[in-house]
Amino acid sequence: MTPAARLSAAIEVLTDIEARRRPAGDALKDWGLSHRFAGSGDRAGIAGLVYDALRCRASSAHVMGEATPRAILIGMLRRERGLDREAIGKLFDGSRFAPEPLTEAEAAALESASLDGAPPYVAGDYPEWLDPHFAKVFGEERAEEGAALASRAPVDLRVNTLKASRDDAAGALADLSAEPTRWSPVGLRIKLDAGSKSPAIHAEHAFIKELIEIQDEGSQLAALLAGAKPGEQVVDLCAGAGGKTLALAAAMENHGQIYATDTDKRRLAPIHDRLDRSGARNVQVRPPKSVGNELEDLAGRMDLVLIDAPCTGTGSWRRNPDAKWRMRPGALELRMKDQAAILHRAAGLLKPKGRIAYITCSVLDEENGAQIRDFLARHPDFRPVPPGEVTNALGERGFLFRRAVLASDEGLLMTPRRTDTDGFYVSILARSA
Numbered sequence: 001m002t003p004a005a006r007l008s009a010a011i012e013v014l015t016d017i018e019a020r021r022r023p024a025g026d027a028l029k030d031w032g033l034s035h036r037f038a039g040s041g042d043r044a045g046i047a048g049l050v051y052d053a054l055r056c057r058a059s060s061a062h063v064m065g066e067a068t069p070r071a072i073l074i075g076m077l078r079r080e081r082g083l084d085r086e087a088i089g090k091l092f093d094g095s096r097f098a099p100e101p102l103t104e105a106e107a108a109a110l111e112s113a114s115l116d117g118a119p120p121y122v123a124g125d126y127p128e129w130l131d132p133h134f135a136k137v138f139g140e141e142r143a144e145e146g147a148a149l150a151s152r153a154p155v156d157l158r159v160n161t162l163k164a165s166r167d168d169a170a171g172a173l174a175d176l177s178a179e180p181t182r183w184s185p186v187g188l189r190i191k192l193d194a195g196s197k198s199p200a201i202h203a204e205h206a207f208i209k210e211l212i213e214i215q216d217e218g219s220q221l222a223a224l225l226a227g228a229k230p231g232e233q234v235v236d237l238c239a240g241a242g243g244k245t246l247a248l249a250a251a252m253e254n255h256g257q258i259y260a261t262d263t264d265k266r267r268l269a270p271i272h273d274r275l276d277r278s279g280a281r282n283v284q285v286r287p288p289k290s291v292g293n294e295l296e297d298l299a300g301r302m303d304l305v306l307i308d309a310p311c312t313g314t315g316s317w318r319r320n321p322d323a324k325w326r327m328r329p330g331a332l333e334l335r336m337k338d339q340a341a342i343l344h345r346a347a348g349l350l351k352p353k354g355r356i357a358y359i360t361c362s363v364l365d366e367e368n369g370a371q372i373r374d375f376l377a378r379h380p381d382f383r384p385v386p387p388g389e390v391t392n393a394l395g396e397r398g399f400l401f402r403r404a405v406l407a408s409d410e411g412l413l414m415t416p417r418r419t420d421t422d423g424f425y426v427s428i429l430a431r432s433a
Contacts, residue, residue: 001042003045008098009035017054024321059125074092085107126317126324130327130364137406138363149324155201156220158215159187166180173204178190182419183397186224231252235346236248238310249282264288301349302354347382368425384428390428
């Protein structure tokens with residue numbers, strides 16, 4: 001397919017997403033099934049166009065003066081891909097399989113494309129109803145924080161230190177130019193240019209041999225900041241597919257015990273194969289039971305309970321840009337109830353002086369600081385560990401990292417703008433004797 005034909009396909013997919021209010025992945029899959037002539041490179045290129053258009057949907061519509069799929073795609077090419085009016089006009093020339101030529105209005109909009117005077121939620125490319133929530137956290141910097149959340153994420157990898165050193169893993173990925181991450185001592189990063197195809201990490205020898213896992217640097221840091229130590233008794237209460245469970249096992253050097261569970265056994269299913277491949281030997285999987293007593297024998301015995309809490313996912317918009325436009329206020333209210341219940345459950349598992357590591361991939365205070373303040377009001381035997389102490393887990397990196405994050409009395413917040421990671425919130429809560 002020609003570049004112009006890919007643009008026509010992207011407009012078709014964006015139209016389907018808008019008309020049927022469906023996830024971008026579903027629309028792209030259906031397009032691929034009905035256009036089997038398109039090769040893997042074509043499908044990847046179209047997906048890149050669609051996701052980039054969704055990243056900057058609001059700002060693109062603003063500069064173009066309309067919010068049609070075509071206008072949003074044209075605006076994205078100007079804002080995200082850096083093409084000028086002439087270059088875009090060559091792609092939109094009306095030839096076979098190409099989009100119709102630019103109108104005079106479209107050409108004029110491209111010449112004067114500007115976000116001057118745009119409200120923060122437009123410049124930051126997030127839903128208008130979230131503006132008060134962003135203002136509460138970021139104040140006058142919310143447009144810049146939103147724009148960073150709309151950027152394209154790199155590919156981050158966590159080195160499985162049970163099997164390899166970071167240098168060994170980097171050597172195995174030399175052809176991908178993997179570089180050490182800035183903050184995580186066990187991370188590697190592969191930077192991607194706009195429009196470039198993501199590498200097939202799952203086909204790499206280093207991945208097949210479980211030397212590496214795909215995991216954002218922010219997620220790696222959240223697991224490290226939990227401070228799990230060799231020999232401790234740990235519960236991963238929302239283990240899901242096991243990304244942080246594996247990180248905890250490596251940090252504990254296979255000493256002690258980790259109990260991994262989740263409220264949904266379907267989310268937990270992939271963890272078994274991953275554990276077998278990873279070399280982790282100190283993990284016991286506890287699938288949920290209908291009566292909810294799968295952890296009953298652990299009550300009052302745990303040193304650490306890690307909660308990778310269910311949340312709105314506002315911090316992961318770089319990797320899932322269409323989710324922000326499908327998010328509704330009701331989802332926030334539901335997640336807040338889930339988080340409060342999980343925190344209460346975690347408290348009952350801890351022994352005196354035990355710790356809760358509360359983690360979300362959200363930037364909203366309602367799911368982060370406010371949730372912790374509410375928990376502390378109901379559990380006076382807990383106190384938040386000061387962020388300055390929490391970041392000591394990163395060693396010499398901790399001081400600079402502490403200056404980069406948005407810290408409060410209750411915890412710390414990573415964002416793409418501040419730490420070049422996904423948005424992650426971490427709060428460590430210590431139980432009194």
